Amino acid sequence: MAQAKYYNFGIFLITAISGSIFTMALSMLISKINLVKVKNIIKYIGQHTLTIFVTHQFFLIIMSDIFSKINIKIPNYILVMITTIVALLGGLAIDKIIKLDIWRKEKVNT
Numbered sequence: 001m002a003q004a005k006y007y008n009f010g011i012f013l014i015t016a017i018s019g020s021i022f023t024m025a026l027s028m029l030i031s032k033i034n035l036v037k038v039k040n041i042i043k044y045i046g047q048h049t050l051t052i053f054v055t056h057q058f059f060l061i062i063m064s065d066i067f068s069k070i071n072i073k074i075p076n077y078i079l080v081m082i083t084t085i086v087a088l089l090g091g092l093a094i095d096k097i098i099k100l101d102i103w104r105k106e107k108v109n110t
Contacts, residue, residue, distance in 0.1 A: 045088070051098070052091030059087035
């Protein structure tokens with residue numbers, strides 16, 4: 001999909017619509033539950049998605065290099081989960097570093 005090669009447009013269309021419906025159903029389910037911590041975590045991640053989006057490829061490349069050098073038999077779904085968590089936490093860490101305001105030489109009083 002990232003290369004814009006859709007070999008079977010019918011299957012692509014069905015999976016795209018199914019994914020959208022699943023995402024909407026999951027969102028409605030989450031909005032109805034009363035777990036404040038879950039909602040706050042999702043809200044926090046949602047407020048920082050741009051940084052996560054911009055930095056995730058960097059962390060994917062790093063994790064790919066690490067896992068290719070380690071010759072441990074780990075199932076692919078575990079590797080995907082570990083890489084996703086590292087990319088998410090790395091993106092949030094970079095967002096925190098950017099917002100520390102240590103880069104500005106002159107402090108502006110507001």
